[in-house]
Amino acid sequence: xxxxxxxxxxxxxxxxxxxxxxxxxxxxxxxxxxxxxxxxxxxxxxxxxxxxxxxxxxxxxxxxxxxxxxxxxxxxxxxxxxxxxxxxxxxxxxxxxxxxxxxxxxxxxxxxxxxxxxxxxxxxxxxxxxxxxxxxxxxxxxxxxxxxxxxxxxxxxxxxxxxxxxxxxxxxxxxxxxxxxxxxxxxxxxxxxxxxxxxxxxxxxxxxxxxxxxxxxxxxxxxxxxx
Amino acid sequence: xxxxxxxxxxxxxxxxxxxxxxxxxxxxxxxxxxxxxxxxxxxxxxxxxxxxxxxxxxxxxxxxxxxxxxxxxxxxxxxxxxxxxxxxxxxxxxxxxxxxxxxxxxxxxxxxxxxxxxxxxxxxxxxxxxxxxxxxxxxxxxxxxxxxxxxxxxxxxxxxxxxxxxxxxxxxxxxxxxxxxxxxxxxxxxxxxxxxxxxxxxxxxxxxxxxxxxxxxxxxxxxxxxxxxxxxxxxxxxxxxxxxxxxxxxxxxxxxxxxxxxxxxxxxxxxxxxxxxxxxxxxxxxxxxxxxxxxxxxxxxxxxxxxxxxxxxxxxxxxxxxxxxxxxx
Numbered sequence: 001x002x003x004x005x006x007x008x009x010x011x012x013x014x015x016x017x018x019x020x021x022x023x024x025x026x027x028x029x030x031x032x033x034x035x036x037x038x039x040x041x042x043x044x045x046x047x048x049x050x051x052x053x054x055x056x057x058x059x060x061x062x063x064x065x066x067x068x069x070x071x072x073x074x075x076x077x078x079x080x081x082x083x084x085x086x087x088x089x090x091x092x093x094x095x096x097x098x099x100x101x102x103x104x105x106x107x108x109x110x111x112x113x114x115x116x117x118x119x120x121x122x123x124x125x126x127x128x129x130x131x132x133x134x135x136x137x138x139x140x141x142x143x144x145x146x147x148x149x150x151x152x153x154x155x156x157x158x159x160x161x162x163x164x165x166x167x168x169x170x171x172x173x174x175x176x177x178x179x180x181x182x183x184x185x186x187x188x189x190x191x192x193x194x195x196x197x198x199x200x201x202x203x204x205x206x207x208x209x210x211x212x213x214x215x216x217x218x219x220x221x222x223x224x225x226x227x
Numbered sequence: 228x229x230x231x232x233x234x235x236x237x238x239x240x241x242x243x244x245x246x247x248x249x250x251x252x253x254x255x256x257x258x259x260x261x262x263x264x265x266x267x268x269x270x271x272x273x274x275x276x277x278x279x280x281x282x283x284x285x286x287x288x289x290x291x292x293x294x295x296x297x298x299x300x301x302x303x304x305x306x307x308x309x310x311x312x313x314x315x316x317x318x319x320x321x322x323x324x325x326x327x328x329x330x331x332x333x334x335x336x337x338x339x340x341x342x343x344x345x346x347x348x349x350x351x352x353x354x355x356x357x358x359x360x361x362x363x364x365x366x367x368x369x370x371x372x373x374x375x376x377x378x379x380x381x382x383x384x385x386x387x388x389x390x391x392x393x394x395x396x397x398x399x400x401x402x403x404x405x406x407x408x409x410x411x412x413x414x415x416x417x418x419x420x421x422x423x424x425x426x427x428x429x430x431x432x433x434x435x436x437x438x439x440x441x442x443x444x445x446x447x448x449x450x451x452x453x454x455x456x457x458x459x460x461x462x463x464x465x466x467x468x469x470x471x472x473x474x475x476x477x478x479x480x481x482x483x484x485x486x487x488x489x490x491x492x493x494x495x496x497x498x499x500x501x502x503x504x505x506x507x508x509x510x511x512x513x514x515x516x517x518x519x520x521x522x523x524x525x526x527x528x529x530x531x532x533x534x535x536x537x538x539x540x541x542x543x544x545x546x547x548x549x550x551x552x553x554x555x556x
Contacts, residue, residue, distance in 0.1 A: 024231035036248040037240060039546040046257070053257035057265050074276060083276075084269035087473075092265055094478045107542055108533040110524035112239065122521040129478060136476060142277040143469050146454045148437075149445035150461060157321040157506035159328025162313040162335040167442065170435025199236045202243070203543040204534055 031196050039203055044107065047100035048195075054093035055188065059181065061086035066177040070140055090132055097125060109201050117194040124187045131184055134176035137166055148172075275473040277457075280450055282426070282440060286417035289449045291388045293417060294395045294410045296447045298385065301341040301406075302378045305446040314338040314442070321507040323499055329507070336438060344443045348425040349409060352416050359412045362405035369404065377404035393418060461486050481516070485509045 009016055064082045065073060073079030101121065104110075110118035133151070137144050148166045155161035165171055286293045299305045303317060311318030313335045320329030346363070353360040366374065381404075384397035395414060397407070416422050426440040444450050451460065459465040466483040469475045490496035491505035500508040523529050533539055540547050 024234075026232065030232075030236055032250055034248060034250070035245040037243045038246045039543050040248070041246070041545060042542050044542045049253055049257045050261055053254070053261040054265070056258055057262055080273065080276070081269060084272070084274040085265055087274040088268040088272070089261075089265045091474060091477075092261060096261075098478065103542065105523070106533045106536065106538040108530065108539070110530070113235075115524035118524055119521045122517070126517055129476075132476060132478070139276070140279065141275070141470075142279050142453070142457075143275060143459070143475075145279050145441060145444070146450065146459050146465075149441055149450070150465070154506040154510055156310075156313060157329050157504070158510040159332050161329075162332035165313075165336055165436075165438060167438040168436045173435070197232045197236070199239060202239070203546045204539050 026193060026197050030199065031193075033196075033199075037200065037202070040200055044103040045200070047096050047103050051093060051096040051100050052188065052192070054089055054096055055184070057089040058086060058093055059185070061089055062177065062181065070138060070173060074140065086135075090135065094128070094132070097128065101125065107201065108204055111201050111204075112198075114194075114198055114201055117191060117198070120187060120191045120194065124184060124191060127180065127183050127187060131176065131180040134172045134180060137172040138169065138176045140169070272473075275469040275471045277470040280444055280453065281420070282417050282422045282444060283420040285444060285447060285449045286414055286422075287393060289447075290390050290393055290395050290414055290418075291385060292447055292449050294388070294414055295382070295385045296443070297345050297410060297413055298378060298382055298406065300344045300443070300446065301346075302375070302382070303341055305340060307338060307340045307442040307446050315340075321504040323504055323507055323511070326507070326511070338439060338442060340442065340446070343439055344426065345409070345413060348416060348422055349413055351425060352412060352421065356412070358408055362408035362412075365405040366409065373404065377402065377406050381406040381410075482509065482513050485512060 011017075061082050065079070065086055068076075068079060068082075073083040104118065104121070136147050137151075151166045152161055155164055155166055282293075296305065300308055303309060307314060309318045311320035312329050312333060315338060316334060320327065322330065346366075349359060349363055353363055369377075380400065380402040381397065384400065384403070385395075388395050388397045390396070393414075394411065397403070413422070416425070423440060426443060427434040427437060429436075429439075454460050454465070455463070457470045458468050459470070461483070464480075464483050464487065465475070466479045467475050467477050485491055486505060486509065490498075490500045491502060491508060493501055494503070495501060519526065519529070
């Protein structure tokens with residue numbers, strides 16, 4: 001005889017509460033939408049997704065380079081190709097990210113409670129610059145030598161050089177292949193979740209509005225999430 | 228009470244016409260497109276990889292510059308010799324009024340350049356070398372006054388030095404003390420590649436810290452000459468370039484721009500900011516600008532520009548088009 005083993009859910013379960021919170025704040029049809037407002041049909045929206053695509057290629061090529069070690073690409077044609085792929089993926093990543101940033105600026109993408117999304121985006125930009133900088137320092141060639149020798153002055157003047165020694169290859173390489181990429185990836189995931197949670201911002205001067213200009217509250221940012 | 232964001236998004240889009248959209252397909256198309264582009268550019272343009280400068284290369288290519296730099300290290304007249312924190316206390320470091328972070332954190336990476344780059348390597352190499360051992364003993368037993376006289380005379384003589392078979396020769400004189408022996412030995416060690424190793428060992432077998440050899444090479448005229456030829460120096464917008472006409476960190480254009488304009492190019496400057504504390508001033512300026520960028524949503528004026536500049540009407544032209552061109556539900 002079959003028996004059922006039904007147990008009532010404990011409403012105080014941390015797991016249950018987390019699952020319900022995720023369901024409430026980011027249901028799957030918001031995380032992976034199959035429909036969007038019609039005004040999203042603009043090329044500007046492509047800059048965000050191609051930035052993520054470039055980041056994926058940066059990480060993939062970087063994983064190959066870090067697996068083979070920092071010397072490999074200097075002596076191997078295949079290694080040189082992967083270094084080139086890494087180098088140009090980084091260039092594309094920054095080009096797309098800057099275009100995405102400018103696009104979001106002129107769309108005032110921070111409106112209606114999206115200020116934190118914008119701010120995280122700026123932090124991603126700053127951490128990406130630091131990540132790329134440690135990459136340039138990790139090349140183990142003439143460029144990395146000269147960049148290190150020059151950059152030390154700015155780092156030291158800011159006091160950072162006492163802890164962030166650009167002349168220490170081991171420290172820069174460790175930061176470049178481990179901590180900083182993890183930081184960028186986590187921030188990008190948070191950024192995407194924030195975008196998917198709130199959805200894309202409406203055009204300036206929403207339709208149906210009798211006003212000819214946006215309201216100040218649209219431009220302040222944090223609105224609508226807390227009641 | 229925190230409102231569920233799922234409900235908020237549904238409310239936000241209420242009344243807005245929705246159209247089919249395939250997020251995952253878009254992501255895969257972007258991955259493919261960007262991947263093809265990156266692979267093609269990588270195959271066609273490759274990437275920069277000019278070999279590093281070794282101390283051995285430097286000592287071979289420009290022995291007079293090498294010996295002059297090493298002599299200046301002993302006199303503590305090089306950049307690293309008088310740098311200040313975090314390497315030593317020989318210089319004040321950069322400051323702007325009471326803002327002096329270079330001084331705040333002390334000497335965390337101690338480097339005594341004369342001792343580290345010249346005396347210690349020579350001591351290691353003096354085993355079995357009687358002439359060098361005697362010269363070193365003479366140097367270390369001498370008063371600082373005698374050392375200064377020898378350094379002064381030798382430095383002046385180096386201005387007219389000649390090079391024969393890679394060896395540096397200065398006019399014969401008895402005013403150099405032990406420096407002729409010390410420097411000819413140091414040059415020989417450097418040309419043989421020994422100094423490259425001696426400056427990174429520091430009693431360890433494995434090494435990843437190149438602080439000492441990079442500081443020493445950075446003190447030379449040789450490296451800066453190569454960098455200038457490759458358009459890499461600060462006054463040449465060097466951060467934007469890599470060797471071989473490859474792009475550098477082009478995203479730092481604004482940061483490097485400040486190094487090209489007053490007050491950071493001026494000895495007198497403005498409000499205490501000048502070329503002597505340009506690094507600190509520019510770091511402070513860029514920190515403020517980055518914070519302003521992050522806080523744009525809260526800064527009146529900056530946050531209103533998108534409303535005033537009708538670029539958004541191009542981006543959302545379908546939305547702003549006449550109703551018959553963009554039927555709405």
